[in-house]
Amino acid sequence: MKTNYIAPYKPLSWQVEPWRDKAGVMLLTGSAGGGKSRLAGERMHAYMMKYPGAMGLMLRKTRNSMTNSTVLFLDRSVIGNDASVKHYPSKSRFQYNNGSILAYGGMANDEQREQIRSIGQDGSVDIAWMEEATKFTEDDYNEIRARIRGRAADWRQVVLTTNPDAPTHWINQRLIKGGEASVHYSSAADNEYNPPEYIDTLKSLTGVLGLRLRDGKWVQAEGAVYDIFDAGIHIIDGFPIPADWRRIRAIDFGYTNAFVCQWWAIDNDGRMYLYREMYHTRRTVNVHAAQIKRLTGDEYIEATVTDHDAEDRATLEEFRILTTPAKKDVSPGIQAVTERLKIAGDGKPRLFIFRDALVEMDTSLESAKKPSCTADEIDGYVWPKTADGRAVKEQPVKVNDHGLDTLRYAVQHVDNDAGPLLLW
Numbered sequence: 001m002k003t004n005y006i007a008p009y010k011p012l013s014w015q016v017e018p019w020r021d022k023a024g025v026m027l028l029t030g031s032a033g034g035g036k037s038r039l040a041g042e043r044m045h046a047y048m049m050k051y052p053g054a055m056g057l058m059l060r061k062t063r064n065s066m067t068n069s070t071v072l073f074l075d076r077s078v079i080g081n082d083a084s085v086k087h088y089p090s091k092s093r094f095q096y097n098n099g100s101i102l103a104y105g106g107m108a109n110d111e112q113r114e115q116i117r118s119i120g121q122d123g124s125v126d127i128a129w130m131e132e133a134t135k136f137t138e139d140d141y142n143e144i145r146a147r148i149r150g151r152a153a154d155w156r157q158v159v160l161t162t163n164p165d166a167p168t169h170w171i172n173q174r175l176i177k178g179g180e181a182s183v184h185y186s187s188a189a190d191n192e193y194n195p196p197e198y199i200d201t202l203k204s205l206t207g208v209l210g211l212r213l214r215d216g217k218w219v220q221a222e223g224a225v226y227d228i229f230d231a232g233i234h235i236i237d238g239f240p241i242p243a244d245w246r247r248i249r250a251i252d253f254g255y256t257n258a259f260v261c262q263w264w265a266i267d268n269d270g271r272m273y274l275y276r277e278m279y280h281t282r283r284t285v286n287v288h289a290a291q292i293k294r295l296t297g298d299e300y301i302e303a304t305v306t307d308h309d310a311e312d313r314a315t316l317e318e319f320r321i322l323t324t325p326a327k328k329d330v331s332p333g334i335q336a337v338t339e340r341l342k343i344a345g346d347g348k349p350r351l352f353i354f355r356d357a358l359v360e361m362d363t364s365l366e367s368a369k370k371p372s373c374t375a376d377e378i379d380g381y382v383w384p385k386t387a388d389g390r391a392v393k394e395q396p397v398k399v400n401d402h403g404l405d406t407l408r409y410a411v412q413h414v415d416n417d418a419g420p421l422l423l424w
């Protein structure tokens with residue numbers, strides 16, 4: 001394994017000349033805030049500037065997170081007021097006066113993948129950047145690698161930036177341990193551009209999140225409540241929900257903490273699909289209610305199961321969102337969710353999450369290193385431990401559990417409900 005330490009805050013010229021690392025695959029990992037994204041962004045920009053006619057591709061798992069976060073970052077911090085570059089948001093690209101094009105998008109579903117495939121002559125690309133790379137599947141990576149055959153320069157590259165994930169993750173197995181990438185580590189403590197509060201945020205992280213984001217380690221969560229959850233199985237590409245499937249919503253209120261609203265579809269075999277999700281802090285229930293109405297459109301929602309807060313429920317009801325108080329018992333709820341996550345006799349679990357369910361990313365959560373959707377919460381949702389390290393399987397540690405509480409309400413509702421009244 002080839003690893004070099006980088007101090008990305010040193011001169012930005014590192015990214016430009018000399019190109020210290022021309023390996024075909026470059027992985028920037030380590031703790032949060034080390035400057036990985038900035039470095040990758042500078043590198044993409046510099047490549048576009050240096051090699052006329054270059055085709056660059058910037059990817060995040062969902063197009064939504066790309067446009068709401070990475071593109072803004074690039075626009076504000078990297079490309080800035082460079083007059084030789086124009087941003088065309090409607091075409092999802094930056095166009096350079098020298099003929100280079102830096103296009104961007106997501107790979108969350110077929111529609112997004114098709115958009116990405118249509119980029120570049122013969123689909124060929126000179127340099128690609130996969131941001132928050134652990135969110136991609138190995139197939140996504142293979143597909144992008146196969147396209148790196150541009151001729152604008154005498155070298156090509158896939159750059160991946162990511163915080164660590166589980167040791168079993170394909171990035172750890174194949175790129176780090178398998179030696180496929182040249183690996184560079186960075187850490188927040190070495191980046192003098194981080195505000196001091198940022199370091200404090202990292203210091204306060206506990207459990208597996210602390211080990212990964214503060215210490216930069218590829219480690220498994222110990223005592224995960226949903227340890228049978230497998231992103232490769234339970235997170236799937238979205239698809240149009242058939243008209244005859246049942247639908248419900250589940251809501252957990254929050255202001256400082258995230259307000260979560262989940263839309264679930266239930267197929268004719270009783271499997272549940274989280275097909276849409278709002279997950280946002282610092283908005284009033286009024287604002288959320290209007291958005292819920294808008295997103296729901298003319299879908300028929302059988303029930304909206306919510307947390308019990310009387311005032312918040314009353315606000316929803318003013319918007320004619322009729323609510324049903326959730327069954328909140330924790331242990332039975334967790335058991336019910338676990339049952340659904342298990343692979344049944346037909347080879348499938350009974351609960352799925354659409355990859356592109358999140359409608360709008362709350363970027364303040366992302367910067368605070370908090371989960372920004374339900375799926376993000378699962379790894380850090382753990383049982384507390386006794387002094388001698390035994391997990392106490394009664395009540396999970398109450399942190400970053402807003403989406404998972406909501407999910408529990410939805411499952412409890414569906415499992416205890418006979419279904420819609422059939423009248424004949």
Ligand SMILES: Nc1ncnc2c1ncn2[C@@H]1O[C@H](COP(=O)(O)OP(=O)(O)OP(=O)(O)O)[C@@H](O)[C@H]1O
Pocket residue numbers: 008009010011012031032033034035036037038039077161162163191193194
């Ligand atoms: N060379 C640099 N010059 C100026 N600012 C920098 C430089 N490198 C990093 N920064 C700034 O430091 C902050 C953290 O950097 P960045 O977001 O790239 O880190 P990261 O490793 O991608 O973090 P995360 O793990 O959260 O994704 C950003 O505000 C970034 O603009």
Ligand SMILES: [Mg+2]
Pocket residue numbers: 036037038161
């Ligand atoms: Mg980053």
